[in-house]
Amino acid sequence: MIIEVEGLRKRYGPRKAVDGVTLSVREGEFFGVLGPNGAGKSTLVEIIEGLRPADSGTVRVLGRPSWPRDLDLLARLGIQTQSSAFFTRHTAREHLRRVAALHRVSSVKADGVLTLVGLDDSADTRVEKLSGGQRQRLAIASALTHDPELLFLDEPTAALDPLARKQLWGLLKSLSDRTVIYTTHHLDEAETLCDRVAIIQRGQIVAVDTPVGLRERTGTATLEDAYLALVAA
Ligand SMILES: Nc1ncnc2c1ncn2[C@@H]1O[C@H](COP(=O)(O)OP(=O)(O)OP(=O)(O)O)[C@@H](O)[C@H]1O
Numbered sequence: 001m002i003i004e005v006e007g008l009r010k011r012y013g014p015r016k017a018v019d020g021v022t023l024s025v026r027e028g029e030f031f032g033v034l035g036p037n038g039a040g041k042s043t044l045v046e047i048i049e050g051l052r053p054a055d056s057g058t059v060r061v062l063g064r065p066s067w068p069r070d071l072d073l074l075a076r077l078g079i080q081t082q083s084s085a086f087f088t089r090h091t092a093r094e095h096l097r098r099v100a101a102l103h104r105v106s107s108v109k110a111d112g113v114l115t116l117v118g119l120d121d122s123a124d125t126r127v128e129k130l131s132g133g134q135r136q137r138l139a140i141a142s143a144l145t146h147d148p149e150l151l152f153l154d155e156p157t158a159a160l161d162p163l164a165r166k167q168l169w170g171l172l173k174s175l176s177d178r179t180v181i182y183t184t185h186h187l188d189e190a191e192t193l194c195d196r197v198a199i200i201q202r203g204q205i206v207a208v209d210t211p212v213g214l215r216e217r218t219g220t221a222t223l224e225d226a227y228l229a230l231v232a233a
Pocket of ligand 1: 012037039040
């Protein structure tokens with residue numbers, strides 16, 4: 001297993017953000033984390049990433065505890081966040097080369113990743129001038145330069161218009177041979193991309209299954225309907 005989480009709990013004061021979560025993710029899975037606002041998804045994912053401690057429970061990532069913070073382990077992860085930061089006054093290419101240099105990865109490799117995410121035409125555009133879709137591509141590229149063994153994507157399509165969102169799907173699909181932990185509120189996207197999804201509500205897992213399994217279990221036609229049936233139950 002690439003990720004093993006057992007009995008994980010985290011409170012903020014009286015609020016139970018993560019309330020006894022157990023799950024595992026296999027190598028090569030595109031694993032979706034779904035749930036209503038405030039369900040505890042970000043808290044759970046940040047604990048798995050080793051960016052936040054849990055109150056109790058265990059997390060092993062690539063066979064190692066992710067807390068106390070483990071810089072060697074972090075170096076093997078690729079993390080794209082909602083607030084991915086860019087080097088200002090840099091072009092897309094310059095930004096990515098700098099990110100790569102931080103990981104001791106060559107500029108040649110960085111340029112290859114820029115091509116991979118479909119940003120060749122915007123390579124000389126300053127990061128401030130990139131469109132929302134291009135910014136997300138660059139954020140994903142930044143998480144990919146060091147060829148991580150595990151990639152975390154946090155709502156990469158959240159702020160995109162419908163066309164840009166669909167266009168990004170191609171890139172996301174191309175990542176499907178990797179192990180990806182993918183948070184989203186777009187159920188159509190999760191249905192297309194994810195091998196399995198976990199649905200989280202009030203800090204607890206409501207279901208973990210394939211999109212097809214969840215549809216069958218709820219007698220619904222789409223993952224969105226299955227989700228709505230499960231979180232309303
Ligand atoms: N640093 C914090 N201090 C106090 N409460 C917090 C903190 N971070 C999160 N919470 C609370 O914990 C609960 C879970 O929040 P979390 O951000 O993990 O949910 P989420 O599922 O990621 O939500 P969203 O879909 O809106 O991003 C929420 O009630 C939130 O208000």
